[in-house]
Each structure stands twice: as structure tokens, then as C-alpha cells.
Amino acid sequence: MSATDPSISIIIPTRNEVENIAPLVSQIVAAAVPPHEIVFVDADSTDGTLDIIRSLAASHPIRVIEQDPGAPGLAAAITAGAAAARGELLVVMDADLSHPPERINDLLAPLWTDAADLVIGSRYVPGGSTPGWPVWRRVLSRVGSGLAYPLTGVHDSMCGFFAIARSRLLDLAAPAIGFKIAFEIIVRGQPTLRIVEIPIVFRDRTRGRSKMSIGVALRFFWRWSIAVCRRLLQH
Numbered sequence: 001m002s003a004t005d006p007s008i009s010i011i012i013p014t015r016n017e018v019e020n021i022a023p024l025v026s027q028i029v030a031a032a033v034p035p036h037e038i039v040f041v042d043a044d045s046t047d048g049t050l051d052i053i054r055s056l057a058a059s060h061p062i063r064v065i066e067q068d069p070g071a072p073g074l075a076a077a078i079t080a081g082a083a084a085a086r087g088e089l090l091v092v093m094d095a096d097l098s099h100p101p102e103r104i105n106d107l108l109a110p111l112w113t114d115a116a117d118l119v120i121g122s123r124y125v126p127g128g129s130t131p132g133w134p135v136w137r138r139v140l141s142r143v144g145s146g147l148a149y150p151l152t153g154v155h156d157s158m159c160g161f162f163a164i165a166r167s168r169l170l171d172l173a174a175p176a177i178g179f180k181i182a183f184e185i186i187v188r189g190q191p192t193l194r195i196v197e198i199p200i201v202f203r204d205r206t207r208g209r210s211k212m213s214i215g216v217a218l219r220f221f222w223r224w225s226i227a228v229c230r231r232l233l234q235h
Contacts, residue, residue: 007036009087013077032104099161107163116196121161127199
């Protein structure tokens with residue numbers, strides 16, 4: 001990066017990811033353009049996650065924010081991280097090693113050249129995949145992405161690995177209360193938001209417990225229903 005390139009903040013929500021933090025930071029440092037900072041937004045971890053993050057901050061450009069318990073949820077965590085970030089461009093990713101750090105530069109490239117406003121790491125464009133997923137999870141994910149497609153025109157608006165300008169995220173995501181913030185951003189940003197999808201291999205976590213649940217799915221379907229109603233009222 002040159003002195004004139006936009007600064008980069010990587011936003012990573014966490015909750016009880018103690019086993020994944022150190023390898024994730026190592027992979028980011030090895031694979032990506034050096035970020036201005038890595039911002040962890042922690043939601044009341046009880047397993048030592050905060051201790052690991054703070055120890056790594058001694059040798060890496062890391063900050064940690066403790067999420068406001070009065071504003072729970074993944075979208076709120078990402079919005080809080082964006083509000084505190086110092087970078088002009090943001091990369092949002094999970095802490096569970098499912099999102100490939102080696103694709104961070106590819107996410108950023110269309111933003112650097114002003115070819116896109118939002119770049120999504122997609123499991124469902126040619127070259128993308130979800131190896132090792134059980135059938136039920138493949139079906140649930142495909143149904144969610146399929147329901148979202150008529151509203152977004154995007155194959156994988158459910159994936160939480162994306163890059164966007166900090167100002168654009170804060171402008172479009174401030175009211176977001178859902179779990180899938182990329183979906184919310186796209187719906188609110190249409191029709192002017194320029195979106196690019198790049199293929200990624202999404203690997204299931206090998207350590208810790210997944211945050212996916214029936215409740216998460218139901219919250220998405222509720223937000224999807226609201227978006228559909230708004231779209232119908234606009235016509």
C-alpha cells in the first residue's frame with residue numbers, strides 16, 4: 001500500500017471464540033494487505049476470548065470493543081465496530097475461520113479501483129463452495145439466499161464476508177437490527193449500490209460452537225417479510 005491508498009479496518013464480531021482468535025490473526029497478517037487495524041467487537045465472551053485479543057494487541061494493530069448489552073446481535077456489533085473504526089474501507093468477517101483471509105485483497109480490489117461499492121465473498125457464484133456442510137445446512141442457506149435474491153439481485157447476500165466503505169456502511173446499516181447485515185445494506189442501498197460478488201470457499205468451523213440456530217433463521221425471515229412488504233408498497 002502507498003501513503004495515498006485508503007486505510008483499512010477489519011471488523012470481526014466475537015463471542016466465545018478463544019480457540020480461533022490467534023490462528024485468525026496469523027492468517028490475516030500472512031495473507032492480506034496490512035490493515036490499519038483489526039477491530040474485534042466482543043459480545044460478552046466468557047471463555048478467555050478477550051484475554052487472547054488483548055495479548056495479541058501487544059504485537060499487532062488490534063483494538064477490542066465490548067458490545068453494548070443493550071444493543072445485541074450481529075448487525076449491531078458490526079455497526080458498532082464500523083462506528084469506532086479508523087479506516088476508510090472496511091472488511092467484515094467472522095471469527096470462526098470460515099471466511100478465507102487470503103481473499104481479503106480480492107474483496108478490496110474493486111473498491112480500490114472504484115468498480116464497486118460493496119464486494120461480497122460468495123459461496124454461490126462459480127468457484128464458490130461450502131465443503132463439509134450437512135444437507136440440512138445447505139438447504140437452509142440456499143432457501144435463505146433464494147428468498148433474498150428477488151430483493152437483492154445477489155446470489156449470496158447471506159454471507160457475512162464483505163468489503164465496503166465505512167461511510168457507506170454507516171449510512172445504510174444504522175437502522176439494521178437483523179442478523180444478516182449485508183442483506184440489509186443491499187435492500188436499503190438499491191438501486192444505486194454497485195455490487196460485485198467474488199467466489200470463496202466457505203469452510204465450516206472446526207473449533208467452538210456455531211451461532212446458527214432456528215431463532216437466527218426466524219429473525220431473517222421476519223426481516224425478509226418486512227423488506228418484501230416495503231417493496232410491494234413502493235409499486
